[in-house]
Amino acid sequence: MSPRELAVLLTLLAEARELTNADLLAVAGVTLDGTPRRRLNELGLVDSEKVGRALVHELTEKGAQWCAAELARPRPDKAGSHYAGALYAVLAGLHRHLETSGQLLTDVFVPDVAGQILRKYTEITKGKPDQVRLAELRNRLPHIPPADFSDAMARLADRDGVHVRAEADRKTLTEDDHASAIVLGGTPRHLLTVEAVR
Incomplete structure (x- = not known):
């Protein structure tokens, strides 16, 4: 070999x-x-x-x-x-x-779902701390089961510099946004912002 x-x-x-x-x-x-x-x-x-x-x-x-x-x-x-x-x-x-x-x-050896999410976030934002919809991340990571995605997002939300927020203007939310939301503290969250990928 x-x-x-x-x-x-x-x-x-x-x-x-x-x-x-x-x-x-x-x-x-x-x-x-x-x-x-x-x-x-x-x-x-x-x-x-x-x-x-x-x-x-x-x-x-x-x-x-x-x-x-x-x-x-x-x-x-x-x-x-x-x-x-x-x-x-x-x-x-x-x-x-x-x-x-x-x-x-x-x-x-298990998949590093959080790492995959952060790599895809960085690819989408080109390394800037921009807001990305969870629906876009899910659509770009179709191989990750929804439950694994939600669990990884919940773990990421506990990290410094990682923000998982609700969309303030709920009228802009699509069906995809609702389906892709994760619930933290009883509130559906739709957006990810990472100040520094870690």
Whole structure:
């Protein structure tokens, strides 16, 4: 397995969701295309599907099993940089934890929904502290179940610099706004403003 392929597999595992090449690049500084993509697809470790103009990659069950087995493997002689050696030390430590706790990798790695919301907010606002409708965020993150979105928004609302507010002019609210609102303190909230993404 090449370092690039290993990086993709571990990133898909850690993110626990489908990722486009743009997502992979933003999260781990790597993309999956050409020969490496075909190889991982043919090995049955990753499923890749064209959605619009983007390739979307997802770790298969076989891919998750491969990652679990990788935790127990010794560091390859040609691991390369210090980072690669350190990575294998971390993987070995994770393997020890799973062995003693009886947990599975799927218990450890869950989607970072709050992180996805903040990344999408930053993409929409280009990093400025502008107000964004929750309906727009939900529409741009269709893979996130509504309950997970609401839970993540409630956690984000507790952070310094994150404001989840009600729309003052209720006449401007659409059906989409009502459906996408989250309730905090008994009040439906429709807008997100982040002073600084953290």
